[in-house]
Amino acid sequence: MSSTRDIDALIEMMAKLPGLGPRSARRAVLHLIRKRALLLTPLADLMQTVAATARECLNCGNVGTSDICDICASEKRANGELCVVEDVADLWAMERAGVFKGRYHVLGGTLSALDAVGPEDLRIPKLVDRVTAENIAEVILALNATIDGQTTAHYIADQLEGSVKVTSLAQGVPIGGELDYLDDGTISAALKARRDV
Amino acid sequence: MSSTRDIDALIEMMAKLPGLGPRSARRAVLHLIRKRALLLTPLADLMQTVAATARECLNCGNVGTSDICDICASEKRANGELCVVEDVADLWAMERAGVFKGRYHVLGGTLSALDAVGPEDLRIPKLVDRVTAENIAEVILALNATIDGQTTAHYIADQLEGSVKVTSLAQGVPIGGELDYLDDGTISAALKARRDV
Helix, strand or coil: CHHHCHHHHHHHHHCCCCCCCHHHHHHHHHHHHHHHHHHHHHHHHHHHHHHHHCCEEECCCCCCCCCCCHHHHHHHCCCCCEECCCHHHHHHHHHHCCCCCCEEEEEECCCCCCCCCCCHHHHHHHHHHHHHHHHCCEECCCCCCCCCHHHHHHHHHHHCCCEEEEEECCCCCCCCCEEEEEEEEHHHHHHHCCCCC | CCCCCCHHHHHHHHCCCCCHHHHHHHHHHHHHHHHHHHHHHHHHHHHHHHHHCCCCCCCCEEEEECCCCCCCCCCHHHEEEEECCCCCCHHHHHHHHCCCCCEEEEECCCCCCCCCECCHCHHHHHHHHHHHCCCEEEEECCCCCHHHHHHHHHHHHHHHHCEEEEEEEECCCCCCCCCCHHCHHHHHHHHCCCCCC
């Protein structure tokens, strides 16, 4: 490489981001250097601010800039519904859909025997505490439809059995989905959960 | 979005980078926030350093941290060969290949009637100056094999005609390439430029 040390180091670090490889990191860095006043300097400043202020919510695990996130702090969101998600990205996806008005609980992963992730590594004990502390009427399990996600959902449902109503997201044909392109598991789940029209 | 303003702004800015969209920007920012001590803070510092020091070489247009880049400053690279590339990314690609020992000239784009890019918008006048000033014996045109790239190559060849030897990269079957997957233009170019074995 003919570029100097800092530029190389920047490319190497950018290449570590998910979704970027060495080639796209080089392109991104060149783009940043070309627009350094417009993009690189503001981006660096913003990163510094976020690095200094971003933290996980002590209550639910969401990412925000205070110890208690905006959702946990809002009394309006205390409607007795608690949505359990694996990850902050899933919480953001739910919020973009804009239909859930309750609070969240971010597990921070799924149970996994292979990776030695047990209940105490996730926020499962905290979830059990919150159900009573926040007077929760319904826990909605919005975990990914993967084996690990569903194992975790079953475990949580077992833990909460008797103390609160536990539901999970419906499984079926996605909106806009074409049967011909769906996997057998989805079609089978959609058929089993068929509804009266 | 439930995250706060700075985090949203960071995601929005990251999504402007080539190769990243809104979804991958969100993933990247979450990853950065999770590893803020290890990744976000050093990345912000590095960006600030690069923003303060990076500049274009006044001679060739390469990106570096001084007014004259390392390659132009090195006497070893003054072997009378000058490689003309469209972009700094192309220069880096040539350097990775590690076979060219001369100096470069980065045009900063290609001639384009559609986008109203003329010779004076690129570094073509500077190229003509350098050929005499740096005692160049051979100009190697390493422009992309696109219509704009080849138009630019022809224009430069016309400008330099008589004053210096002008060559261009060979066109043909790429190493590891399978004929069945190559386009007709490449096969036709490779056939026309066939060599004795």
